[in-house]
Amino acid sequence: MNSANPADLRFSFTGFAARGGLTDHHGDGFGVGFFEDKACRLFMDNQPASASPVADLLKNYAIKSRNVVAHIRKATQGDALRLENCHPFTRELWGRHWLFAHNGDLQGYRPRLDGNYLPVGSTDSELAFCDIMQTLRAVNPPMCSDGATSVAPCSLDKVFDALHEVTQRTAEHGVFNFLLSNGQAMFAHCSTRLWYLVRQWPFSNAQLIDADLSMDFAQTNASNDRLCIIATQPLTRNEHWQQLEPGQLLWIEGGHIVRREQLRVSDEVRRKNEENLACV
Amino acid sequence: MNSANPADLRFSFTGFAARGGLTDHHGDGFGVGFFEDKACRLFMDNQPASASPVADLLKNYAIKSRNVVAHIRKATQGDALRLENCHPFTRELWGRHWLFAHNGDLQGYRPRLDGNYLPVGSTDSELAFCDIMQTLRAVNPPMCSDGATSVAPCSLDKVFDALHEVTQRTAEHGVFNFLLSNGQAMFAHCSTRLWYLVRQWPFSNAQLIDADLSMDFAQTNASNDRLCIIATQPLTRNEHWQQLEPGQLLWIEGGHIVRREQLRVSDEVRRKNEENLACV
Numbered sequence: 001m002n003s004a005n006p007a008d009l010r011f012s013f014t015g016f017a018a019r020g021g022l023t024d025h026h027g028d029g030f031g032v033g034f035f036e037d038k039a040c041r042l043f044m045d046n047q048p049a050s051a052s053p054v055a056d057l058l059k060n061y062a063i064k065s066r067n068v069v070a071h072i073r074k075a076t077q078g079d080a081l082r083l084e085n086c087h088p089f090t091r092e093l094w095g096r097h098w099l100f101a102h103n104g105d106l107q108g109y110r111p112r113l114d115g116n117y118l119p120v121g122s123t124d125s126e127l128a129f130c131d132i133m134q135t136l137r138a139v140n141p142p143m144c145s146d147g148a149t150s151v152a153p154c155s156l157d158k159v160f161d162a163l164h165e166v167t168q169r170t171a172e173h174g175v176f177n178f179l180l181s182n183g184q185a186m187f188a189h190c191s192t193r194l195w196y197l198v199r200q201w202p203f204s205n206a207q208l209i210d211a212d213l214s215m216d217f218a219q220t221n222a223s224n225d226r227l228c229i230i231a232t233q234p235l236t237r238n239e240h241w242q243q244l245e246p247g248q249l250l251w252i253e254g255g256h257i258v259r260r261e262q263l264r265v266s267d268e269v270r271r272k273n274e275e276n277l278a279c280v
Numbered sequence: 281m282n283s284a285n286p287a288d289l290r291f292s293f294t295g296f297a298a299r300g301g302l303t304d305h306h307g308d309g310f311g312v313g314f315f316e317d318k319a320c321r322l323f324m325d326n327q328p329a330s331a332s333p334v335a336d337l338l339k340n341y342a343i344k345s346r347n348v349v350a351h352i353r354k355a356t357q358g359d360a361l362r363l364e365n366c367h368p369f370t371r372e373l374w375g376r377h378w379l380f381a382h383n384g385d386l387q388g389y390r391p392r393l394d395g396n397y398l399p400v401g402s403t404d405s406e407l408a409f410c411d412i413m414q415t416l417r418a419v420n421p422p423m424c425s426d427g428a429t430s431v432a433p434c435s436l437d438k439v440f441d442a443l444h445e446v447t448q449r450t451a452e453h454g455v456f457n458f459l460l461s462n463g464q465a466m467f468a469h470c471s472t473r474l475w476y477l478v479r480q481w482p483f484s485n486a487q488l489i490d491a492d493l494s495m496d497f498a499q500t501n502a503s504n505d506r507l508c509i510i511a512t513q514p515l516t517r518n519e520h521w522q523q524l525e526p527g528q529l530l531w532i533e534g535g536h537i538v539r540r541e542q543l544r545v546s547d548e549v550r551r552k553n554e555e556n557l558a559c560v
Contacts, residue, residue, distance in 0.1 A: 038400050039363035041324055053341045061333045083319035092371060095398040115422030116396070118375040120318050142395030 002186035003227030004255045006036075006064035011215045014059050015208035015235045019072055020049025023210040026072035028081060032058060033088045033099040034065040035183035040097035042090055046081045048072075067181040071101035084121035088179075089129045091117050093137055094154060096182045100129040103232055104175030104191055105276065111170070128170050132180065135166040156185055160251045160259055163187055167249055168263050175273050179230060185253040188230045189263075190244035192273045195234050197241045198255065200226040206236040226255030246270060282466035283507030284535040286316075286344035291495045294339050295488035295515045299352055300329025303490040306352035308361060312338060313368045313379040315347040315463035320377035322370055326361045328352075347461040351381035364401035368459075369409045371397050373417055374434060376462045380409040383512055384455030384471055385556065391450070408450050412460065415446040436465055440531045440539055443467055447529055448543050455553050459510060465533040468510045469543075470524035472553045475514050477521045478535065480506040486516040506535030526550060 001009060013032065021027035030049035033042040041063065045052040049072050071087035087101040102125035109124050111131035119126040139162045140154035163180070167189050170176055176191040188194060199206075203217035203225075230252070234241035244250070247263040281289060293312065301307035310329035313322040321343065325332040329352050351367035367381040382405035389404050391411035399406040419442045420434035443460070447469050450456055456471040468474060479486075483497035483505075510532070514521035524530070527543040 036363050039366070040400075041363065042322065044321055053337060057333060057337045083316050083321065086319070090370075092398065092400065095400055097400055118372065118422055120320075120372065120375055120377055142398055144392060144394055 001065075001068040001227060001229050002181070002252045002255060003066050003225070005222070005225050006066055007225070007227050008062045008064055009034075009068050010059055010062060011206075011208070011213065012229060012235055013055075013070065014213055015210040016070055016072070016231070017049040017055045017059065018210035020052075020055070022048075022050035024072070026074040028073040028075040029083065029086045030055065030070070030072040031086045031088050031101070032068065032070040033090065033181075034063045035067040035097070035099075035181065036063070036065055038096060038183055040090060040099060040183065042088065042099070044083060044086045046083050046086065067099075067183050067186055069099040069101050069179050069181055069186075071103070082121060085123045085126070087125060089126050091129070091133050093133055093182070094140065094142060096184075098133065098180065098182045100125075100132065101179050102128060103177040106170065106173040106176065109170070109173040124173075128176070128178075131170065132163065132166050136162050138162075156251065156253070157259075159185075160187070160249075160261075164249055164261055164263065171247075171263065171265065172269055174269075175276050177232070185251055185258070186228070186230070188244075188250045188252065190246060190248045192246060192276070193232055194230060194244045194248075195232070195241045196228055196230045196244065196250075196257075197234070197236070197239055198226065198228050198257075199239065200255065204238070206239050209233075209235060209237055228252050228255050228257070246273065281345075281348040281507060281509050282461070282532045282535060283346050283505070285502070285505050286346055287505070287507050288342045288344055289314075289348050290339055290342060291486075291488070291493065292509060292515055293335075293350065294493055295490040296350055296352070296511070297329040297335045297339065298490035300332075300335070302328075302330035304352075306354040308353040308355040309363065309366045310335065310350070310352040311366045311368050311381070312348065312350040313370065313461075314343045314345040315377070315379075315461065316343070316345055318376060318463055320370060320379060320463065322368065322379070324363060324366045326363050326366065347379075347463050347466055349379040349381050349459050349461055349466075351383070362401060365403045365406070367405060369406050371409070371413050373413055373462075374420065374422060376464075378413065378460065378462045380405075380412065381459045382408060383457040386450065386453040386456065389450070389453040404453075408456070408458075411450065412443065412446050416442050418442075436531065436533070437539075440467070440529075440541075444529055444541055444543065451527075451543065451545065452549055454549075455556050457512070465531055465538070466508070466510070468524075468530045468532065470526060470528045472526060472556070473512055474510060474524045474528075475512070475521045476508060476510045476524065476530070476537075477514070477516070477519055478506065478508050478537075479519065480535065484518070486519050489513075489515060489517055508532050508535050508537070526553065
């Protein structure tokens with residue numbers, strides 16, 4: 001989720017959490033990372049989101065955030081219930097936290113890591129995140145600082161260009177749907193399946209698909225509220241969800257799509273990914 | 281807390297959380313980081329620990345851990361309620377997460393950061409953590425890796441020696457009580473006030489100081505359980521808490537003190553810190 005104003009995600013999370021073992025089979029743990037300005041709070045559990053006390057907290061405790069990355073896990077690589085393999089993963093770059101969550105499976109993937117970021121767990125996903133972080137870092141290497149000087153921030157245009165390059169390269173290895181955020185913007189890549197929704201004025205009533213719960217956003221939202229939700233499957237009925245094409249890379253900020261690029265997807269990768277998707 | 285076997289911290293946390301605004305005035309948020317082997321789960325809130333729903337979760341949800349770093353905040357530097365200024369802070373080094381919490385106040389402190397680790401928030405504490413992490417990193421710079429090779433781990437003896445050096449240097453700037461852990465070991469430095477307790481067989485009944493709660497560890501613990509709790513003030517009555525001398529740096533592993541060094545503390549620093557302590 002990315003939004004113009006800090007937003008309360010309890011409604012969406014309630015539907016999302018049901019997919020962690022109840023309405024869907026992603027029962028190998030979950031994680032939700034909330035940016036509160038520069039701060040980043042990450043809640044994880046290796047219990048299914050539908051049954052976890054940590055998920056219960058998040059259904060009831062209002063954390064207002066402009067950028068949220070949530071993931072329910074169906075293990076494909078790495079020990080299923082080991083918490084170090086739970087997404088989203090987090091690292092620091094340019095004095096900001098970054099969050100990354102991946103849905104997919106990379107084959108024959110051995111990026112050359114320069115040591116600036118190393119994986120803690122054993123997933124292809126965390127490897128890819130380390131590669132992304134070192135690629136972004138190389139665009140604008142952090143400088144020496146005496147502790148008082150702030151770091152020159154990297155323009156998000158440069159970040160997006162570098163992300164294009166590393167995503168193109170990584171997506172050759174298989175299914176690579178991901179979300180990445182530094183608390184300012186959300187970046188999303190659709191490799192096989194990703195939907196998005198822009199929720200803005202005039203607001204209306206939305207009904208969760210995975211739980212018997214609806215909410216009238218016309219009652220709760222201000223006219224300048226605007227948010228974008230990106231998910232593997234639509235979370236609500238009666239809202240205008242749009243499916244992304246394979247190879248689409250988005251930069252979302254303030255609830256708007258700021259830039260959108262179409263990556264090359266080779267026929268071979270497309271065919272393999274479609275087979276992979278058919279097996280899910 | 282550091283222990284030989286994964287331990288449930290709910291009893292201690294209940295007393296500790298009361299100090300966050302109830303029995304003590306550290307009401308500017310709190311944080312607790314649990315290592316579960318290599319994984320690290322960090323729970324934070326900017327509400328006082330005595331009133332926070334996140335703290336309520338932790339009083340009731342058993343997370344078993346060998347290394348826990350907890351901190352209740354009384355802001356001295358950095359905006360009080362900004363979550364990015366809440367301890368413990370976390371960074372990755374050598375494919376492991378590290379947690380750091382600081383109790384104190386550093387004056388005229390401007391470490392030269394090489395850019396490998398940069399602070400997200402505005403506290404002296406996070407600056408000191410970045411300096412510690414880059415100092416440790418320089419002892420054993422991470423090597424290039426093709427993603428499959430594991431990183432050569434650094435011996436904890438080398439870590440302890442490097443920590444000795446950076447702590448000595450940083451402690452010249454003021455009060456620098458800290459806890460640092462990578463999930464294998466806990467390192468603790470006493471600048472002004474730190475107590476520790478080794479809880480081992482034969483276990484007995486312990487009574488919290490800050491809450492009307494007692495626990496008979498003879499009923500719950502196995503004979504090979506052993507843990508070490510390090511805290512600003514003893515958490516329980518009727519247990520053998522020992523006070524550390526200013527300048528003591530400890531390496532604790534498996535519930536044992538493995539190494540202990542006495543750092544030089546200049547008379548000037550000692551006098552200033554004592555004045556500072558008297559004002560608390």
